[in-house]
Amino acid sequence: MEKFQVVIIGGGVGGLTLALRLAQSNVKVLVIERDKNPGKIYKGELLQPKSLLHFQEMGIADNVLKESLALPTIHTYEVKEDKNGTISDSMYIPLHYDRLETAFPEARMIPHEKLKEIIFKEAEKLENFHYWNPAVFKKFTKMDQKKKKFSKASVKYGEKEIDVEADFFVGAEGRASLMRKAMNQHLVTTQYNHHFLTVTFPRPANYTEARMYASHKSFIGLFPLPNNEVRCVMLIKPGEYNRMKKEGLHTFTDPFIQFEPELKDYVTQIASWKQIQLMIPIRHNIHEYVQGNAAIIGDAAHAVHPMAGEGMNLAIQDGANLGDLLAWMYENNQLHPKNLKKFERVRKKRSDRISMLSHFSALGYAWSFRWYQFGRMFALKRFERHPILHYKHMLNISGVGWWTYTPMDVLRFFGPASMYLKRRFKKRSKEAIFSESDDYPWRYKK
Numbered sequence: 046m047e048k049f050q051v052v053i054i055g056g057g058v059g060g061l062t063l064a065l066r067l068a069q070s071n072v073k074v075l076v077i078e079r080d081k082n083p084g085k086i087y088k089g090e091l092l093q094p095k096s097l098l099h100f101q102e103m104g105i106a107d108n109v110l111k112e113s114l115a116l117p118t119i120h121t122y123e124v125k126e127d128k129n130g131t132i133s134d135s136m137y138i139p140l141h142y143d144r145l146e147t148a149f150p151e152a153r154m155i156p157h158e159k160l161k162e163i164i165f166k167e168a169e170k171l172e173n174f175h176y177w178n179p180a181v182f183k184k185f186t187k188m189d190q191k192k193k194k195f196s197k198a199s200v201k202y203g204e205k206e207i208d209v210e211a212d213f214f215v216g217a218e219g220r221a222s223l224m225r226k227a228m229n230q231h232l233v234t235t236q237y238n239h240h241f242l243t244v245t246f247p248r249p250a251n252y253t254e255a256r257m258y259a260s261h262k263s264f265i266g267l268f269p270l271p272n273n274e275v276r277c278v279m280l281i282k283p284g285e286y287n288r289m290k291k292e293g294l295h296t297f298t299d300p301f302i303q304f305e306p307e308l309k310d311y312v313t314q315i316a317s318w319k320q321i322q323l324m325i326p327i328r329h330n331i332h333e334y335v336q337g338n339a340a341i342i343g344d345a346a347h348a349v350h351p352m353a354g355e356g357m358n359l360a361i362q363d364g365a366n367l368g369d370l371l372a373w374m375y376e377n378n379q380l381h382p383k384n385l386k387k388f389e390r391v392r393k394k395r396s397d398r399i400s401m402l403s404h405f406s407a408l409g410y411a412w413s414f415r416w417y418q419f420g421r422m423f424a425l426k427r428f429e430r431h432p433i434l435h436y437k438h439m440l441n442i443s444g445v446g447w448w449t450y451t452p453m454d455v456l457r458f459f460g461p462a463s464m465y466l467k468r469r470f471k472k473r474s475k476e477a478i479f480s481e482s483d484d485y486p487w488r489y490k491k
């Protein structure tokens with residue numbers, strides 16, 4: 046029998062962030078990770094400003110900045126395309142992170158496994174950090190359903206089956222979560238009418254800006270990574286993947302060449318369909334993140350549509366937040382499991398809102414009609430033009446704060462851009478940023 050204070054199932058980006066935060070506060074933590082080698086499938090690589098703030102608190106921001114590429118602006122283009130695919134016109138809409146008043150007014154691209162390595166290496170230095178790999182969480186062997194207390198779990202570690210005991214268990218095992226099942230959580234799922242193809246390929250050294258191109262029938266996104274690579278995504282209809290594979294690799298590379306001719310010699314370096322990954326977007330939510338002495342974080346609790354680049358960030362922010370709470374509980378001898386609910390009170394509302402924002406961003410590109418594109422162009426132009434609408438959108442997706450949408454926004458949407466008071470905007474935009482007491486209320490209330 047092995048005993049820990051906190052056991053985390055899953056050493057993805059969420060589980061590792063939580064483990065680092067706990068080990069830094071001298072909490073004895075075990076991470077159980079199933080996969081021996083770094084994952085080969087593509088996962089989230091875009092860091093939002095709030096995640097960077099958490100890394101700063103944990104003392105790893107410098108390493109993250111060194112290994113990532115800054116994207117202060119996302120450049121979006123709405124393109125008019127005729128039947129033959131000839132582009133006749135395009136409308137440019139920049140989305141500015143650099144208008145935000147925060148320590149990191151930018152998104153950043155970092156290879157997913159590199160980010161995990163940075164967090165892991167920092168955690169590894171700490172004596173309270175324990176990592177079993179490859180190890181698989183099997184089931185809880187001792188639990189009191191009535192008191193909702195999970196006491197013992199069975200873990201297959203190498204050839205051995207080991208019972209582990211802990212004060213608290215955290216499920217950070219991604220979309221297919223066993224902890225979620227053990228907690229009997231009903232999953233509310235949304236499926237989408239589109240899929241994505243995604244791959245990373247080389248880029249010119251000076252191709253360092255993120256760009257998204259949409260016409261009435263296509264959508265592609267290009268997000269440069271460090272080391273002269275670019276991660277790309279293409280939206281397709283379900284079933285199209287098989288047709289494209291039959292017709293040849295050019296069906297994938299052509300749209301990139303069409304929208305971004307300077308990448309022709311780079312995108313054509315993709316050698317086979319094996320490199321390209323099919324990604325089926327899904328959104329799921331649950332009612333409770335906490336039950337008794339157990340909690341779930343990251344994709345286990347909420348999978349979001351990838352359009353707004355939020356999945357990985359929600360996992361990091363959950364990990365940082367729950368880590369701070371558990372550290373506080375140990376430091377202040379407040380170990381009653383009811384205190385775990387404080388995590389849910391902070392994070393569920395935020396994750397639900399981001400999940401909704403990601404959902405609406407996805408709907409914006411869900412149908413391939415010309416009139417639908419006109420509607421989207423109108424909306425994007427309005428969002429770009431009005432300082433408050435633009436700021437609200439960027440602040441809300443950044444995770445740094447939340448500025449609620451109001452009926453006034455409808456007037457702003459249809460009215461002139463000059464319709465706002467600069468002084469009031471400054472005051473409100475500051476108030477909308479999460480304070481330390483919003484993020485970590487337990488530090489303030491006993």
Ligand SMILES: Cc1cc2nc3c(=O)[nH]c(=O)nc-3n(C[C@H](O)[C@H](O)[C@H](O)COP(=O)(O)OP(=O)(O)OC[C@H]3O[C@@H](n4cnc5c(N)ncnc54)[C@H](O)[C@@H]3O)c2cc1C
Pocket residue numbers: 054055056057058059060077078079080086087088089090091180181182183217218219220221223323324342343344345351353354355356357358360
């Ligand atoms: C194909 C794909 C593409 C994506 N693209 C994007 C994107 O472009 N932008 C974005 O923001 N997000 C994207 N995401 C989402 C993002 O990667 C996730 O939101 C993020 O990785 C969630 O982190 P996590 O730590 O919660 O879960 P995960 O990263 O899934 O980590 C869970 C870990 O738990 C381990 N595990 C699972 N079960 C067990 C068990 N029983 N015992 C032990 N270990 C276990 C797994 O091996 C894994 O390492 C993508 C996800 C996928 C699957």
